[in-house]
Amino acid sequence: MLRLENISWSTPDGVGVLKDLSLEVPDGKLIVITGPNGGGKTTLAKIIAGLYQQDSGKIFLNDQDITNLNVTDRARLGISFAFQQPVRFKGISVRKLIELAAGHPMPMDQLCDILSKVGLCAEEYINREVNATLSGGEIKRIEIATVLARHSVLTVFDEPEAGIDLWSFANLIKTFEEIRKNLNGSIVIISHQERILRIADEILIVADGTVKAQGASDDMMSKLECSSGVTAKCFKQEELF
Amino acid sequence: MNEITKDLLREISEWDGGFKGAYNIRENGQCAGRVSSENIKIENKKDAPGLAIFINPGTKGETVSIPACVTQGGVDDLVYNDFFVGENADVIIVAGCGIHTETGEPARHNGIHRFFLGKGSKVKYLEKHVGKGHGTGLRFIDPVTEVEMEADSQLEMDTAQIGGVDRTTRVTKAKLAENAKLLIRERILTEKDQTAKTEFEVEMNGNGSGVDLISRSVARDNSHQAYHSVIIGNAPCTGHSECDAIISENGKVDAAPELHARDNDAALIHEAAIGKIAGEQILKLRTLGMTEEEAEATIIDGFLS
Ligand SMILES: Nc1ncnc2c1ncn2[C@@H]1O[C@H](COP(=O)(O)OP(=O)(O)O)[C@@H](O)[C@H]1O
Numbered sequence: 001m002l003r004l005e006n007i008s009w010s011t012p013d014g015v016g017v018l019k020d021l022s023l024e025v026p027d028g029k030l031i032v033i034t035g036p037n038g039g040g041k042t043t044l045a046k047i048i049a050g051l052y053q054q055d056s057g058k059i060f061l062n063d064q065d066i067t068n069l070n071v072t073d074r075a076r077l078g079i080s081f082a083f084q085q086p087v088r089f090k091g092i093s094v095r096k097l098i099e100l101a102a103g104h105p106m107p108m109d110q111l112c113d114i115l116s117k118v119g120l121c122a123e124e125y126i127n128r129e130v131n132a133t134l135s136g137g138e139i140k141r142i143e144i145a146t147v148l149a150r151h152s153v154l155t156v157f158d159e160p161e162a163g164i165d166l167w168s169f170a171n172l173i174k175t176f177e178e179i180r181k182n183l184n185g186s187i188v189i190i191s192h193q194e195r196i197l198r199i200a201d202e203i204l205i206v207a208d209g210t211v212k213a214q215g216a217s218d219d220m221m222s223k224l225e226c227s228s229g230v231t232a233k234c235f236k237q238e239e240l241f
Numbered sequence: 242m243n244e245i246t247k248d249l250l251r252e253i254s255e256w257d258g259g260f261k262g263a264y265n266i267r268e269n270g271q272c273a274g275r276v277s278s279e280n281i282k283i284e285n286k287k288d289a290p291g292l293a294i295f296i297n298p299g300t301k302g303e304t305v306s307i308p309a310c311v312t313q314g315g316v317d318d319l320v321y322n323d324f325f326v327g328e329n330a331d332v333i334i335v336a337g338c339g340i341h342t343e344t345g346e347p348a349r350h351n352g353i354h355r356f357f358l359g360k361g362s363k364v365k366y367l368e369k370h371v372g373k374g375h376g377t378g379l380r381f382i383d384p385v386t387e388v389e390m391e392a393d394s395q396l397e398m399d400t401a402q403i404g405g406v407d408r409t410t411r412v413t414k415a416k417l418a419e420n421a422k423l424l425i426r427e428r429i430l431t432e433k434d435q436t437a438k439t440e441f442e443v444e445m446n447g448n449g450s451g452v453d454l455i456s457r458s459v460a461r462d463n464s465h466q467a468y469h470s471v472i473i474g475n476a477p478c479t480g481h482s483e484c485d486a487i488i489s490e491n492g493k494v495d496a497a498p499e500l501h502a503r504d505n506d507a508a509l510i511h512e513a514a515i516g517k518i519a520g521e522q523i524l525k526l527r528t529l530g531m532t533e534e535e536a537e538a539t540i541i542d543g544f545l546s
């Protein structure tokens with residue numbers, strides 16, 4: 001279980017982004033976080049993975065206080081993070097990056113397995129460099145694949161749907177449904193996509209740096225659709241997307 | 242041949258106790274073994290120290306290796322090697338250099354290589370440089386490569402110098418006739434107080450000729466690198482150069498690419514990027530469980546691969 005207690009974070013210029021935010025991600029659950037752009041979702045994900053250090057508050061993973069652990073230590077405890085904007089590496093092949101993620105060399109069939117989950121054909125991709133020649137959608141899928149290759153206790157996906165075409169999106173949903181079924185750990189997906197919201201156990205709405213609402217998926221979906229507050233506005237906005 | 246030479250050979254060439262194909266081993270300025278093949282003749286150069294290597298027209302799939310090793314301080318080795326590649330030959334040339342010193346005396350290898358590529362010939366040229374040993378004497382490797390490419394010939398030149406060499410000045414010049422294609426891939430890592438200077442001058446004189454020049458370098462500690470490339474398009478041609486450098490600690494890199502279009506249909510592009518390793522790259526690898534140091538090493542390894 002992941003627990004955040006009263007997390008605050010401000011930009012280097014002193015603008016408050018996360019404001020006394022608390023949340024829990026129970027074991028074996030899939031939590032989807034949604035909310036308007038600029039609301040602090042990516043910041044929250046980076047705080048969880050240790051990429052940002054909170055100004056105040058505490059973080060626990062299975063009752064271990066990880067507040068002061070750095071990115072590497074958290075990764076070794078089994079926290080994984082799929083970047084919203086994946087990073088490119090000149091000279092590192094797709095295969096190498098996935099093997100680095102898994103922590104060991106991988107036979108072709110395993111590579112196929114992982115890459116097909118994100119809709120890529122291993123034969124076509126494993127020797128390509130993770131550089132600027134990959135399209136936005138391709139790099140995004142490879143980013144997700146690196147996270148799937150790890151043995152994670154908690155995985156955070158930051159807008160996995162962004163940049164992925166609709167056709168492959170259906171497959172991606174299947175992948176998340178599968179992960180959801182065989183879940184050992186917990187998953188947090190930051191998303192605006194209705195279909196991802198629907199497979200959640202619980203939905204959290206993060207806006208203006210705090211959790212504005214949370215609840216079971218079904219309840220939240222109906223609220224999102226009929227209420228007229230902030231939440232409805234943000235859901236509408238995302239529908240356009 | 243001494244043991245140090247054997248170690249160096251393993252690093253800079255395909256040596257495994259012997260070579261496949263024709264070869265000449267140079268050890269401290271002397272010949273330590275030579276074998277010609279039916280299609281590839283290696284002879285002493287008449288007018289200067291070095292070799293004249295003749296590759297018969299139509300030779301296919303053969304390799305010729307001419308590694309040079311300097312295994313002690315106080316050696317200043319200067320050698321001129323000429324390669325005459327016959328029409329339509331398709332061969333691999335391996336020409337590495339290793340310097341090992343255990344003393345305070347400097348050691349130097351200065352190899353001047355000239356390539357004459359006949360019509361339609363294809364050459365893959367591999368050149369790996371290493372510096373070894375605990376001696377404080379400076380290790381110098383100063384290669385000069387001059388290439389003349391006739392119509393439809395192709396040269397792929399792959400050079401690597403990953404640390405260990407204190408001073409390098411590398412000069413590469415090429416002239417290309419119709420449809421000749423030149424691909425150069427250079428990788429250099431300097432550390433400590435090393436310096437590396439690299440100069441390219443490519444003249445495209447023939448219709449449809451093309452050059453692709455890719456340089457990757459890493460300058461760490463107090464090392465310094467200077468890159469200067471001149472690409473001249475005298476005919477309808479395509480030229481592309483890409484100079485990418487990573488600097489860390491107090492490493493310094495100067496890059497001065499020049500493009501000269503002297504024909505209305507010359508299409509020349511240059512890309513250059515110098516900077517330290519992107520923080521995001523380190524963070525991504527750390528989210529996979531690596532330490533910062535491991536992440537840096539992985540990024541540099543990949544970059545220079
Ligand atoms: N490193 C940073 N420096 C400055 N501002 C930042 C930084 N990271 C995030 N922010 C700001 O925090 C706010 C929330 O951003 P973000 O967490 O990316 O929102 P979301 O993911 O919900 O769209 C934005 O205004 C953004 O500009």
Ligand SMILES: [Mg+2]
Nearest residue numbers: 041042084158
């Ligand atoms: Mg975001």
